[in-house]
Amino acid sequence: MKLLEAVELTKVYGAKRRLRNQPFSEQAPAVNGVSLELRQNETLGLVGESGCGKSTLARMLLRLEAPTSGRIRYRDMDITNWNFNRMREIRSRMQIVFQNSFSSFNPAFDVSRILAEPLRNSGIRSRDEQRRLSAEALESVGLSEACLVRRPAELSGGQQQRVGIARAIVLRPEILILDEPFSSLDFSLRRQTMHLLSELKQQLRLSYLFITHDLSIIEHFCDRVAVMRQGEILERQAGVELQTKARHPYTRMLLDAIPAQHPRQRKIGHVLTENCTRTE
Amino acid sequence: MKLDVKGKAKAPAWTGAILVAGIAAVGILAPLLAPSDPLEIHMAHRLAAPSVEYPLGTDHLGRCVLSRLIYGTRLSLFYSLTVLAVVLAISIPIGLLAGYVGGRTDRIIMRIIDVLLAFPSLILALAVAAVLGPGELHLLLAFAAVWWTGYARVIRGMVLQLKEKDYVMAARASGSSHLRIAFDHVLRGAVRPILVLASLEVGTIMLALAGLSFLGLGAQPPAPEWGVMLSDSRAYIQTAPRLMLYPGLAIAGCVLGFNLLAEGLRRPDRRSESRGGA
Numbered sequence: 001m002k003l004l005e006a007v008e009l010t011k012v013y014g015a016k017r018r019l020r021n022q023p024f025s026e027q028a029p030a031v032n033g034v035s036l037e038l039r040q041n042e043t044l045g046l047v048g049e050s051g052c053g054k055s056t057l058a059r060m061l062l063r064l065e066a067p068t069s070g071r072i073r074y075r076d077m078d079i080t081n082w083n084f085n086r087m088r089e090i091r092s093r094m095q096i097v098f099q100n101s102f103s104s105f106n107p108a109f110d111v112s113r114i115l116a117e118p119l120r121n122s123g124i125r126s127r128d129e130q131r132r133l134s135a136e137a138l139e140s141v142g143l144s145e146a147c148l149v150r151r152p153a154e155l156s157g158g159q160q161q162r163v164g165i166a167r168a169i170v171l172r173p174e175i176l177i178l179d180e181p182f183s184s185l186d187f188s189l190r191r192q193t194m195h196l197l198s199e200l201k202q203q204l205r206l207s208y209l210f211i212t213h214d215l216s217i218i219e220h221f222c223d224r225v226a227v228m229r230q231g232e233i234l235e236r237q238a239g240v241e242l243q244t245k246a247r248h249p250y251t252r253m254l255l256d257a258i259p260a261q262h263p264r265q266r267k268i269g270h271v272l273t274e275n276c277t278r279t280e
Numbered sequence: 281m282k283l284d285v286k287g288k289a290k291a292p293a294w295t296g297a298i299l300v301a302g303i304a305a306v307g308i309l310a311p312l313l314a315p316s317d318p319l320e321i322h323m324a325h326r327l328a329a330p331s332v333e334y335p336l337g338t339d340h341l342g343r344c345v346l347s348r349l350i351y352g353t354r355l356s357l358f359y360s361l362t363v364l365a366v367v368l369a370i371s372i373p374i375g376l377l378a379g380y381v382g383g384r385t386d387r388i389i390m391r392i393i394d395v396l397l398a399f400p401s402l403i404l405a406l407a408v409a410a411v412l413g414p415g416e417l418h419l420l421l422a423f424a425a426v427w428w429t430g431y432a433r434v435i436r437g438m439v440l441q442l443k444e445k446d447y448v449m450a451a452r453a454s455g456s457s458h459l460r461i462a463f464d465h466v467l468r469g470a471v472r473p474i475l476v477l478a479s480l481e482v483g484t485i486m487l488a489l490a491g492l493s494f495l496g497l498g499a500q501p502p503a504p505e506w507g508v509m510l511s512d513s514r515a516y517i518q519t520a521p522r523l524m525l526y527p528g529l530a531i532a533g534c535v536l537g538f539n540l541l542a543e544g545l546r547r548p549d550r551r552s553e554s555r556g557g558a
Binding site: 059062064084087088091092095096098100103104105106107108117118121122167 | 446451453457
């Protein structure tokens, strides 16, 4: 079952058409004719270097940015041109966890207001109800209700990340876009967050679109992987097979760039598999 | 929003706060503080030297200078705050609209502002006041009409910066409407800088208003307004220079107080801004 689908999505920044049918030739597109589908209960990895258009693609999928051309489908409904009110109804179905949680919180808001915002927007206006659902969301990411009165600046990096996840799941979505959720965390927090996300996926029956530039995580976390470069998808593989079956030289290059744990393991065929099993 | 009480700006900030509080208190308590009626004329006591009855002496019509100064605080403060309120009421929505909506709306608004800014503001206020005729209300309107442009520009700039914040994107993802985002997330971040700017400008506005009154366009005699007092006593600059000294000092004190207060408010709230990363 396809939950969210991109069809030939293209984004050109600063695109202007003088004539209606003139092609967008003036600037290199940030995303160029990408088609992608997220299926139910799967984790789709989207890998690529910084600036390859991963985040732009994610934002277009959530209709946070308007595509220059192409379609976006949610459960076979074409939502490309849905207006604000129609979008609002399905916003609760698809949420996003930002790369840098701290900057995704209004510094003037405390955690209770941060969590109440999506609730209020989806029509839950009672304060008690907001509080109950917020506390529930906090609990499921391993934070206590006491955090509600804190400001983001008073939380540690790991707690901020958890609040970011709590905000995304407070509406019980079915799709979660994870925009490099680990890049601002150190290694131990990375591991914790990964476990948390795996658990949440089971509990809440989520589907993840997992955006990263770090291939070392992909294999155990993703069911399928798409490799992106310069706005285009180069290849797709099943997660566990990326290591063995990667065909495109760029993918190979990315794989080779993963640091080995021991110098002797460098450039040996199944480095990654060994590393991961050992660290688990 | 709080004053920085521990940093280096401690002294000026508090001096400013105390000065402004003092000025406000004088204005509010004017009837209790003034030794005599500011409008009462005693031709027998013209240009009297300071005495117990008239602590700062009398002016050319025998009115108590101290009482006039005290009542003048009321007028100056009231006028400049009114101008400021009108200016903010015009410039905040316009700046927010231009910055947040952007595109063509922004370009049109900014070109209009450019045209208005091309006129020297004080001269333009003078022209507007002259067309409307003399009188306090007209002066205030004229003033607000030319003063909002700078604010709108500054506010637009802040909005442009704030609307690119990650938390604005997050609010959109959570389904917040543009109107709510504009107020809750964008304008909220601009409140502090706007307040700093406003408190910095109260002094300037006061000065300019006194200047226009001095020229005869604002408050009219016999109103105990500082600019009017300066203007009235100009003829006696040789014989009784203190008549010009006191209102001048009062204006300078007010401007200084508000400027120091602004300086104190400008210090960032460290707790919320020192942690950029995470």
